[in-house]
Amino acid sequence: MNLSNKQKQHLKGLAHSLKPVVLLGANGLTEGVLAEINLALDHHELIKVKVASEDREMKAMVIDAIVRETSAVKVQTIGHILVLYRQSEDAKIELPRA
Structure with a gap:
């Protein structure tokens, strides 16, 4: 999925007040961390x-x-x-038109 600059700006504004939901520690990127990121993106x-x-x-x-x-x-x-976006099946965030 490619986002336009307008859509990225909108998402940046929404992300401003968010706190990090996943923190990579000393073990780095593990399967468990990836699973947690996927779960957070789904939710x-x-x-x-x-x-x-x-x-x-x-x-x-x-x-x-x-x-x-x-x-x-x-x-x-x-x-x-890092700010990540992945649209879920029941889109929760309304993106502006590209």
């Missing part, structure tokens, strides 16, 4: 994930893996926070 559609990694390249690789494995759209990253 909320728009979530924040905290990727605590000091190495920029490693953080970028983890973010790419999360996006690929969850089939979600990366809305934005700010520091260690």
Whole structure:
């Protein structure tokens, strides 16, 4: 799913007040963490994930893996926070027209 700039801006506004629902710890990206992210996306559609990694390249690789494995759209990253969106079957968030 591709989002227009207008849709991404809308989602960024909605995500502003959200707290991270999944925090990646010392163990990094595990199957359990991916399952938790998938569950959160199914329930909320728009979530924040905290990727605590000091190495920029490693953080970028983890973010790419999360996006690929969850089939979600990366809305934005700010520091260690990743904002993800994946529309569920009963769309909870109304997106503006592209």
